[in-house]
Amino acid sequence: MRKQASREIARERIEILIANALHEIKEDDHLANCHSRLAKKIAMRTRLRLPYEIRQLYCKRCKQFISPGKSARIRIGRSSIKAIRITCLKCGHVYRKVLNIKKNRLSSLQVASSRE
Ligand SMILES: [Zn+2]
Numbered sequence: 001m002r003k004q005a006s007r008e009i010a011r012e013r014i015e016i017l018i019a020n021a022l023h024e025i026k027e028d029d030h031l032a033n034c035h036s037r038l039a040k041k042i043a044m045r046t047r048l049r050l051p052y053e054i055r056q057l058y059c060k061r062c063k064q065f066i067s068p069g070k071s072a073r074i075r076i077g078r079s080s081i082k083a084i085r086i087t088c089l090k091c092g093h094v095y096r097k098v099l100n101i102k103k104n105r106l107s108s109l110q111v112a113s114s115r116e
Pocket residue numbers: 059060061062063064088089090091092093
């Protein structure tokens with residue numbers, strides 16, 4: 001019961017930290033990285049799995065917080081398969097994401113909206 005409550009608090013804190021980081025990245029890259037790292041730390045300590053929307057904000061290679069339009073470049077694939085390529089501008093790592101199910105989950109990042 002207590003564990004459940006502390007997880008609830010952790011989740012809330014993570015959400016706040018990520019929201020802050022997303023806001024901060026426009027002006028202060030370093031601060032955004034600090035907060036996003038803290039969020040990840042909390043998740044690890046409480047063994048919470050970060051939701052997909054949050055996980056994709058971290059580069060898979062350098063683990064830094066990347067934000068579309070700022071430290072990541074997003075390109076939409078030309079083929080019929082709806083896919084996007086995300087390039088981390090910090091380490092140059094490119095990874096692909098296929099958009100098929102629940103693409104509206106990405107709408108907060110304004111990625112898929114232009115192709116609707
Ligand atoms: Zn990277």
